[in-house]
Amino acid sequence: MKRTNYCGDIKKPLIGTKQTLCGWVNSYRNHGGVLFIDLRDRTGFVQVVIEPANKEAFAVAEELRNEYVICVSGAVNARKEGYVNKNIPTGEVEVVADTVEILNTSIALPFDINTDKNVSEEIRLKYRYLDLRNPRMVRNMTMRHRLAQTIRNYFDKNGFLEIETPILTRSTPEGARDYLVPSRVHHGKFYALPQSPQMFKQTLMASGIDRYFQLARAFRDEDLRADRQPEHTQVDMEMSFVSLDDIFAIGEGMMQTVFKAVGEEINTPFERLPYADAMRRFGSDKPDMRYTLEIVDITEIFKKSSFKVFADVLNDGGVIRALYTASSVETFSRSALDKMTDLVKANGAKGLVWLKYKGGKFEGPTTKYFTEEEFLALKNALKVEEGGVVFIGSDKEEISSLYMGALRKELIKFLKIEPAKKWAPVWIVNFPLLTYEPEEDRYDAAHNPFTAPVAEDIPLLDTNPLAVRSYQFDMVLNGVELASGSIRNHRRDLQEKILALMKHSKEESAKRFGMLLNALEAGAPPHGGFGLGFDRLTALLCGEDSIKEVIAFPKTTTASCPLTESPNIVDDIQLKELAIAITDQED
RNA sequence: GGGGUCAUGGUGUAGCCUGGUUUAACACGCUGCCCUGUCAAGGCAGAGAUCGCGGGUUCAAAUCCCGUUGACCCCGCCA
Numbered sequence: 001m002k003r004t005n006y007c008g009d010i011k012k013p014l015i016g017t018k019q020t021l022c023g024w025v026n027s028y029r030n031h032g033g034v035l036f037i038d039l040r041d042r043t044g045f046v047q048v049v050i051e052p053a054n055k056e057a058f059a060v061a062e063e064l065r066n067e068y069v070i071c072v073s074g075a076v077n078a079r080k081e082g083y084v085n086k087n088i089p090t091g092e093v094e095v096v097a098d099t100v101e102i103l104n105t106s107i108a109l110p111f112d113i114n115t116d117k118n119v120s121e122e123i124r125l126k127y128r129y130l131d132l133r134n135p136r137m138v139r140n141m142t143m144r145h146r147l148a149q150t151i152r153n154y155f156d157k158n159g160f161l162e163i164e165t166p167i168l169t170r171s172t173p174e175g176a177r178d179y180l181v182p183s184r185v186h187h188g189k190f191y192a193l194p195q196s197p198q199m200f201k202q203t204l205m206a207s208g209i210d211r212y213f214q215l216a217r218a219f220r221d222e223d224l225r226a227d228r229q230p231e232h233t234q235v236d237m238e239m240s241f242v243s244l245d246d247i248f249a250i251g252e253g254m255m256q257t258v259f260k261a262v263g264e265e266i267n268t269p270f271e272r273l274p275y276a277d278a279m280r281r282f283g284s285d286k287p288d289m290r291y292t293l294e295i296v297d298i299t300e301i302f303k304k305s306s307f308k309v310f311a312d313v314l315n316d317g318g319v320i321r322a323l324y325t326a327s328s329v330e331t332f333s334r335s336a337l338d339k340m341t342d343l344v345k346a347n348g349a350k351g352l353v354w355l356k357y358k359g360g361k362f363e364g365p366t367t368k369y370f371t372e373e374e375f376l377a378l379k380n381a382l383k384v385e386e387g388g389v390v391f392i393g394s395d396k397e398e399i400s401s402l403y404m405g406a407l408r409k410e411l412i413k414f415l416k417i418e419p420a421k422k423w424a425p426v427w428i429v430n431f432p433l434l435t436y437e438p439e440e441d442r443y444d445a446a447h448n449p450f451t452a453p454v455a456e457d458i459p460l461l462d463t464n465p466l467a468v469r470s471y472q473f474d475m476v477l478n479g480v481e482l483a484s485g486s487i488r489n490h491r492r493d494l495q496e497k498i499l500a501l502m503k504h505s506k507e508e509s510a511k512r513f514g515m516l517l518n519a520l521e522a523g524a525p526p527h528g529g530f531g532l533g534f535d536r537l538t539a540l541l542c543g544e545d546s547i548k549e550v551i552a553f554p555k556t557t558t559a560s561c562p563l564t565e566s567p568n569i570v571d572d573i574q575l576k577e578l579a580i581a582i583t584d585q586e587d
Numbered sequence: 588g589g590g591g592u593c594a595u596g597g598u599g600u601a602g603c604c605u606g607g608u609u610u611a612a613c614a615c616g617c618u619g620c621c622c623u624g625u626c627a628a629g630g631c632a633g634a635g636a637u638c639g640c641g642g643g644u645u646c647a648a649a650u651c652c653c654g655u656u657g658a659c660c661c662c663g664c665c666a
Contacts (some may be wrong), residue, residue: 036624175665195665
């Protein structure tokens with residue numbers, strides 16, 4: 001190894017030692033006489049000085065340009081008084097070069113490595129090998145590594161086995177679109193890339209593995225978003241003979257360990273919030289619990305309202321709900337209020353009632369329809385104070401939740417409300433097992449077709465399937481759906497019964513889920529687990545809005561990679577071997 | 588499949604609304620020269636864009652209109 005140390009590690013204790021450093025020329029400052037280089041590697045950078053007295057080294061150094069790769073040997077010196085740079089970690093020392101060797105030159109790069117400016121993502125991805133030199137990306141990749149190692153260590157310590165499941169597997173038409181891989185040996189047949197290792201991990205439970213985990217790649221051929229890529233990494237785990245409490249304890253322990261490993265703190269146990277409450281109080285199944293702002297049900301107050309809008313909604317079995325923001329009268333100009341109205345309309349509302357509380361009374365276009373009694377009750381229910389603004393929506397419960405949730409998010413953003421805490425994790429529990437698809441006249445899994453119903457609700461499968469509760473849960477952190485899991489069906493008959501409600505016949509189920517169903521009837525133990533979005537977790541801890549920032553080589557919104565120019569056409573010979581003909585090609 | 592935003596030297600932007608006084612501006616980067624203490628070094632000089640692409644309107648288009656391509660964000664979709 002040429003190198004004796006990393007640039008970022010050259011600090012005070014090394015003063016007086018000789019070091020050999022390798023790295024990139026981050027900045028080159030030639031003063032005609034003395035010459036300075038900021039030498040950079042993964043760990044940071046350190047100043048190298050080349051004195052004119054050292055003629056040989058100086059001659060080499062004069063040829064340097066930004067991003068040349070060099071090897072420098074020399075003594076670590078303390079900087080003289082007045083030459084110390086307090087803004088950088090290595091600012092108290094510098095390396096006085098004995099020798100400078102150019103290992104490689106560099107063309108002038110398409111963008112600056114250390115720029116604060118936003119280089120377009122297109123350019124960054126095309127030159128990702130340069131983008132990854134940026135300190136922020138180095139930090140993100142380092143964070144990702146640290147999280148992965150900590151997670152592996154945590155599961156290992158808790159008796160889990162890491163087992164790899166196949167990437168080439170079979171298509172399961174449930175869920176997202178599959179990525180398909182044609183078979184050369186079996187013409188006309190295709191492998192599919194797994195959307196998740198779900199069936200394999202359940203099969204592993206049947207094998208008696210007892211505790212399994214994997215940092216698993218999962219593939220879904222659906223349109224992309226800031227938090228969705230065609231391939232993503234999930235922390236996948238499954239355990240046998242457990243209750244929800246056991247799974248939650250492992251999940252919370254993992255989060256606590258992981259956060260601690262990167263200098264953060266997350267409190268356990270996590271709050272458990274029933275799905276219905278999440279929808280009512282926050283208008284979302286993934287509420288951002290950092291903010292205390294809550295939707296309040298005020299249906300009772302307006303039960304006898306003469307306001308036609310409210311009365312009609314109530315006759316129809318609807319609800320009236322409110323959001324209240326203190327000291328916001330001045331912020332809500334007429335146009336700002338119109339913006340809020342437009343927002344809820346875009347989310348399904350017919351309108352939005354707003355009331356400003358000014359000079360000890362409510363103001364707004366609809367005040368004439370309300371009684372003093374109603375105003376008083378409203379003031380008490382929402383704890384309205386001078387300068388506050390009340391937003392009221394009335395609709396069917398489902399619609400109301402949807403747009404009041406959207407309004408809650410917008411109010412937080414618009415008023416720049418400060419979060420009450422940095423990390424706000426919550427388990428969302430008590431999801432219904434099934435939803436109903438009217439167009440197809442069938443039930444569908446609310447989340448995952450392998451989720452077990454709550455034991456005492458099993459009889460309801462025959463009488464009122466929509467009332468059946470499930471052992472399904474989500475882990476939500478700061479409004480991001482991080483993980484999803486459940487206790488599974490471990491008996492074939494019950495699993496088949498549920499699949500039948502989704503209009504899968506026995507024959508069809510056997511065809512699609514045969515491996516799993518066969519394993520279930522051969523002594524599969526009770527089991528459950530979760531899959532956690534590793535990219536999303538990393539993005540949260542890096543403070544990034546998009547998971548692209550924590551994936552080394554991500555895809556663009558159109559699922560392509562500017563760096564490798566994938567996807568791309570293939571040779572005719574390859575197609576012929578696979579017995580594939582292209583019938584419709586782009587361009 | 589739908590909606591929105593954007594596209595100007597290598598990079599990031601201004602100019603566009605209100606077409607012509609623009610030889611398309613600025614910062615960074617790049618090239619050359621000068622300079623012995625800078626650290627986002629400094630000084631001087633210079634190169635580099637037919638304004639994503641195609642069509643239209645006009646005496647005249649970076650600027651107005653239509654189409655198209657690409658990027659990003661969102662809805663649908665994502666068990």
